[in-house]
Amino acid sequence: MKFPKEMRTYCPSCRKHTVHKVHRESKGTARSQSWGQRQYKRVVSGYGGQPRPKQKSFAKVTKKANLVLECTECGKKQVRTGPRTKKMSIE
Numbered sequence: 001m002k003f004p005k006e007m008r009t010y011c012p013s014c015r016k017h018t019v020h021k022v023h024r025e026s027k028g029t030a031r032s033q034s035w036g037q038r039q040y041k042r043v044v045s046g047y048g049g050q051p052r053p054k055q056k057s058f059a060k061v062t063k064k065a066n067l068v069l070e071c072t073e074c075g076k077k078q079v080r081t082g083p084r085t086k087k088m089s090i091e
């Protein structure tokens with residue numbers, strides 16, 4: 001799905017509709033792991049493998065992409081979930 005580079009939407013800090021630049025949110029890197037992630041790593045390491053089977057069937061085929069909207073008037077950014085699509089390009 002093609003998504004516009006700019007869109008006119010509500011800005012909470014300006015309290016009105018303004019033109020926003022659209023970016024995709026980067027996934028980034030996890031710096032510290034949560035307790036559950038550390039425990040999972042400990043359980044999976046060594047002999048034995050998965051403690052319980054991985055989920056293979058999913059109700060949804062697609063995922064929602066996170067969009068970063070930057071206000072052109074005040075410069076503030078807000079994150080909003082995008083539409084459900086398999087592929088998304090911002091043009």
Ligand SMILES: [Zn+2]
Nearest residue numbers: 011014071074
């Ligand atoms: Zn604004």
